[in-house]
Amino acid sequence: MSDRSRAPTHTTPLARREARLAWGMMLPTLISVALIVVLPLLAVFWISFKPISLADLRAPTPVISERVRGEGEERRAEYRLRNSSQDKAIRNVVIEDSLPSDLIKGPLPDGCAAEGDRLICRMDEIEGGYNERLIVPLSPDADEDELENGEPVVTGEADNILTNMEFTLKNFTLIFNSGEFMSVLGVTLFYTVFGTLGALVAGMFAAQLLNHSFRFQGILRGLFLFPYVAPVIAVAFSWLILFDPFTGSANALLVQMGVADETINFFGTRPLALIMVTSFEIWRYFPMAFLFILARMQSIDSDMYEAADMDGASPFQKFWYLSLPQLLGILSVLFLLRFIWTFNKFDDIFLLTGGNAGTRTLTVSVYDQAFAVSNIGAGAAVAVVIFGCLLMFSAVFFKIMSREEGL
Amino acid sequence: MKILHTYLRSAVLLGALWMFILAVTFAVAFSFITGDPMRPSLWLSLIWGAAGGGLMFAASRWTFIAAATVAIAATGLAGFGPVIFAQIGPGGIFIAGLLGFSFGWTLDVMFGGLPRGKLSRHEWEAAVIRFLSGLGYIVFTAAVFIPFYVMVMTSLKNQSELMLNPLDFSVDLSKGWGLFSSYYELFTKFNFDTYLLNSFMISVMTVIVTLMFSIPGAYAVARLRFRGAALMSRSILLIYMVPIIVLALPIYIAFSMTGLRNSFVGILMIYPVTTIPVALYMLQGYFRGLPAEIEEAGLMDGLSRLQVIRKITLPLSLPALASVSLYVFMIAWNEFLLAFMLLDDPGKFTLTRGIASLNSSEIPRQHLMAGSVIATIPIMLIFLGLERFMTKGLTAGSVKG
Numbered sequence: 082m083s084d085r086s087r088a089p090t091h092t093t094p095l096a097r098r099e100a101r102l103a104w105g106m107m108l109p110t111l112i113s114v115a116l117i118v119v120l121p122l123l124a125v126f127w128i129s130f131k132p133i134s135l136a137d138l139r140a141p142t143p144v145i146s147e148r149v150r151g152e153g154e155e156r157r158a159e160y161r162l163r164n165s166s167q168d169k170a171i172r173n174v175v176i177e178d179s180l181p182s183d184l185i186k187g188p189l190p191d192g193c194a195a196e197g198d199r200l201i202c203r204m205d206e207i208e209g210g211y212n213e214r215l216i217v218p219l220s221p222d223a224d225e226d227e228l229e230n231g232e233p234v235v236t237g238e239a240d241n242i243l244t245n246m247e248f249t250l251k252n253f254t255l256i257f258n259s260g261e262f263m264s265v266l267g268v269t270l271f272y273t274v275f276g277t278l279g280a281l282v283a284g285m286f287a288a289q290l291l292n293h294s295f296r297f298q299g300i301l302r303g304l305f306l307f308p309y310v311a312p313v314i315a316v317a318f319s320w321l322i323l324f325d326p327f328t329g330s331a332n333a334l335l336v337q338m339g340v341a342d343e344t345i346n347f348f349g350t351r352p353l354a355l356i357m358v359t360s361f362e363i364w365r366y367f368p369m370a371f372l373f374i375l376a377r378m379q380s381i382d383s384d385m386y387e388a389a390d391m392d393g394a395s396p397f398q399k400f401w402y403l404s405l406p407q408l409l410g411i412l413s414v415l416f417l418l419r420f421i422w423t424f425n426k427f428d429d430i431f432l433l434t435g436g437n438a439g440t441r442t443l444t445v446s447v448y449d450q451a452f453a454v455s456n457i458g459a460g461a462a463v464a465v466v467i468f469g470c471l472l473m474f475s476a477v478f479f480k481i482m483s484r485e486e487g488l
Numbered sequence: 489m490k491i492l493h494t495y496l497r498s499a500v501l502l503g504a505l506w507m508f509i510l511a512v513t514f515a516v517a518f519s520f521i522t523g524d525p526m527r528p529s530l531w532l533s534l535i536w537g538a539a540g541g542g543l544m545f546a547a548s549r550w551t552f553i554a555a556a557t558v559a560i561a562a563t564g565l566a567g568f569g570p571v572i573f574a575q576i577g578p579g580g581i582f583i584a585g586l587l588g589f590s591f592g593w594t595l596d597v598m599f600g601g602l603p604r605g606k607l608s609r610h611e612w613e614a615a616v617i618r619f620l621s622g623l624g625y626i627v628f629t630a631a632v633f634i635p636f637y638v639m640v641m642t643s644l645k646n647q648s649e650l651m652l653n654p655l656d657f658s659v660d661l662s663k664g665w666g667l668f669s670s671y672y673e674l675f676t677k678f679n680f681d682t683y684l685l686n687s688f689m690i691s692v693m694t695v696i697v698t699l700m701f702s703i704p705g706a707y708a709v710a711r712l713r714f715r716g717a718a719l720m721s722r723s724i725l726l727i728y729m730v731p732i733i734v735l736a737l738p739i740y741i742a743f744s745m746t747g748l749r750n751s752f753v754g755i756l757m758i759y760p761v762t763t764i765p766v767a768l769y770m771l772q773g774y775f776r777g778l779p780a781e782i783e784e785a786g787l788m789d790g791l792s793r794l795q796v797i798r799k800i801t802l803p804l805s806l807p808a809l810a811s812v813s814l815y816v817f818m819i820a821w822n823e824f825l826l827a828f829m830l831l832d833d834p835g836k837f838t839l840t841r842g843i844a845s846l847n848s849s850e851i852p853r854q855h856l857m858a859g860s861v862i863a864t865i866p867i868m869l870i871f872l873g874l875e876r877f878m879t880k881g882l883t884a885g886s887v888k889g
Contacts, residue, residue, distance in 0.1 A: 122730065128741075301629070308635075316639075425730075451737055
């Protein structure tokens with residue numbers, strides 16, 4: 082921040098032009114972010130107060146089909162009209178079909194009228210699950226082709242659950258009242274706290290190992306980054322296969338070495354599954370902590386250590402009294418970032434356990450509610466809870482960040 | 489702790505622990521390689537390790553290493569060595585000998601140059617640190633390496649071979665090209681060629697779009713003076729913290745309604761938004777680090793701001809642009825959740841989505857792992873080739889100095 086002096090107190094034309102240019106340069110980003118981030122966030126809030134399920138995403142529409150049936154005196158056109166929704170009414174339904182009036186023989190159904198060579202039917206409302214036949218008697222000599230030309234068109238108005246003004250608190254009461262919520266919160270916290278701390282401690286240890294040059298340093302550094310770089314789906318399935326209860330090598334190894342008597346279902350039993358997904362999180366993200374910590378370590382002045390050597394400090398003392406205070410800044414920033422990102426993690430648990438065996442975190446429960454239970458409203462409500470937590474974390478984050486300049 | 493500050497005592501203690509660590513390492517490593525049953529013995533390792541520490545105190549360097557090699561090989565043959573074999577053959581003797589040699593060599597390095605008597609705190613801690621480093625190298629290398637090893641080896645073996653002995657990863661080289669039958673099938677019957685191309689196209693497009701948006705944005709935040717600049721750079725980070733799953737829900741609904749689901753256009757609308765914050769953050773850190781004087785000189789010479797950016801700033805920040813591109817490419821290539829939710833037409837699958845479709849009981853796990861290898865290899869090659877680049881770019885702006 083040092084190169085930006087205090088903003089000028091009065092605006093000159095030049096400063097105004099610069100500000101205009103700046104906003105112009107940021108505009109595309111701002112617009113795209115607003116469209117894909119801010120708008121959906123508002124939508125989540127909106128949906129979380131609505132009683133809406135996956136099936137409601139398709140608005141109720143009237144559906145019509147036409148058939149000509151019968152011979153001679155029995156000849157008739159049958160219009161089959163139904164409501165696509167089982168429980169929502171459609172208003173102002175209008176059916177239009179080209180049907181020359183001279184072909185019609187006999188009374189028309191209620192609400193229908195022949196106007197010139199068109200048949201028009203109007204209905205005030207058809208309720209949910211409506212499924213009726215409208216029968217129009219025809220003259221016996223009516224030509225099949227003439228009747229069949231042109232499909233009937235139907236229009237109607239229905240409430241779209243997404244845009245109407247019906248609100249409810251049911252989603253929130255549902256998720257807070259289910260006894261599961263507290264356990265989901267507990268699992269989320271365990272996963273987040275231990276996943277974050279583990280990744281930091283492992284990253285610190287790895288950085289210490291590679292903080293001096295030796296022959297294999299480059300190779301090892303590349304290898305240590307593998308878990309972070311590989312696609313999550315690839316490594317998650319590898320873990321599943323390695324720890325498979327029936328054909329997994331890990332189980333075969335444990336049994337052979339006499340550690341376990343019988344095979345263990347690592348990702349399917351209760352406390353163990355959560356420990357496993359947390360270990361996976363640590364395994365996958367320690368490289369990121371390692372990268373940042375190593376970069377910081379290598380930027381520490383070596384004069385300090387030389388002075389400490391002169392004073393007879395032992396290696397552990399040097400680490401404890403010299404390196405750690407220097408690393409505290411990057412560690413606190415990393416802790417906050419990783420904490421927030423681990424809290425947000427979805428794919429890892431989704432792929433490893435699908436949230437079963439006591440590993441359902443808040444993010445997995447958004448997906449479960451919305452797509453497994455088909456209750457989109459409840460899913461959005463969980464998402465709102467997540468967002469609330471994140472706002473809290475971010476406030477803390479920026480408080481600490483502003484003290485830690487340089488990031 | 490003070491009681492341990494002599495050469496002999498710490499050599500016996502660390503030797504015992506070290507032998508146990510090495511015995512476990514060897515048993516696991518060679519079980520994975522050969523599939524032969526063997527197991528480390530806790531008590532025997534501790535006893536032999538302690539004895540080895542004592543011997544090191546008494547003997548010269550090469551005598552000690554040779555003696556350790558012979559002794560551990562002999563005890564292995566007799567059946568009471570640190571690693572116990574179900575049946576000992578020439579291979580087993582070789583493994584036991586190698587264990588003895590490694591033990592002698594590494595323990596000697598651990599205590600290299602220490603006086604054979606009282607140790608100062610300094611000297612003692614140096615030995616302990618070497619011991620811990622050795623442990624660290626073993627643990628980290630094993631933890632990182634094993635899942636990838638399992639991935640590659642599983643992709644080369646068929647179901648029945650795997651069921652027979654899950655530990656036997658020895659590859660039957662007589663099969664020749666038949667080893668890669670899974671890969672061949674994925675490319676011929678499972679459309680993996682299409683997926684690979686789709687993933688590549690989408691990732692490259694994401695990089696281009698991201699750079700187009702984030703270069704001007706990052707420059708404005710880093711260099712230009714306007715009211716709200718600090719707020720802007722904060723909000724960038726804030727976007728970084730919105731979980732994808734929260735956005736995925738309304739995006740899924742909106743895309744279902746507008747027909748953008750299951751289309752490259754839809755994917756290319758969303759991917760850049762997940763990567764722009766990262767790119768903005770990395771680039772602004774880099775732009776801040778560039779000396780402002782060069783740009784000011786350009787301005788003095790009558791260039792406009794935009795010309796300065798094009799002719800001075802961008803050429804200077806090529807390394808940063810390269811590492812940002814790489815990182816964005818990696819994110820897009822590895823992205824799974826959005827692809828999983830938004831793509832249902834196999835002609836449009838990305839690699840990650842394609843692998844997810846292999847996860848069914850009808851398809852052998854060999855294919856699943858082969859697919860994983862196909863998705864992992866390109867990104868690994870790119871990364872290893874440009875790793876130094878990446879490290880610099882990733883940590884730019886976060887490190888003072």
